[in-house]
Amino acid sequence: xxxxxxxxxxxxxxxxxxxxxxxxxxxxxxxxxxxxxxxxxxxxxxxxxxxxxxxxxxxxxxxxxxxxxxxxxxxxxxxxxxxxxxxxxxxxxxxxxxxxxxxxxxxxxxxxxxxxxxxxxxxxxxxxxxxxxxxxxxxxxxxxxxxxxxxxxxxxx
Numbered sequence: 001x002x003x004x005x006x007x008x009x010x011x012x013x014x015x016x017x018x019x020x021x022x023x024x025x026x027x028x029x030x031x032x033x034x035x036x037x038x039x040x041x042x043x044x045x046x047x048x049x050x051x052x053x054x055x056x057x058x059x060x061x062x063x064x065x066x067x068x069x070x071x072x073x074x075x076x077x078x079x080x081x082x083x084x085x086x087x088x089x090x091x092x093x094x095x096x097x098x099x100x101x102x103x104x105x106x107x108x109x110x111x112x113x114x115x116x117x118x119x120x121x122x123x124x125x126x127x128x129x130x131x132x133x134x135x136x137x138x139x140x141x142x143x144x145x146x147x148x149x150x151x152x153x154x155x156x157x
Contacts, residue, residue: 015040024048047152095128
């Protein structure tokens with residue numbers, strides 16, 4: 001598709017273990033030679049309702065549409081993860097014939113489906129983003145009544 005950009009092709013991977021964590025989110029190291037397909041040194045395990053992982057993402061050098069790719073593992077009972085995306089400051093710009101203003105990112109709120117491995121990451125197309133601007137990407141786990149809280153929800157990048 002024309003004007004569709006995948007930031008990880010530019011080497012822009014934001015590791016969960018480097019994100020801002022709150023609530024019951026904690027860094028979990030993983031061994032890289034165990035056959036896992038994760039990136040970095042591990043990821044973040046989320047076990048408690050209200051826990052949040054916050055990424056501060058700088059939009060690359062082109063003002064075009066991007067895709068947000070989230071790599072995680074979550075059994076079916078952990079499908080109550082809210083994804084929100086906002087801009088860190090109000091902006092005003094034109095892109096591909098459309099005008100964008102404010103801090104909201106169109107279509108930026110939704111829940112992540114259950115996934116059991118990293119082979120099929122969650123992909124969210126975004127409208128045009130202003131080059132050099134900062135997006136705040138939050139993953140918030142909203143369920144306090146989980147049958148197997150020991151396993152939790154694991155976010156890679």
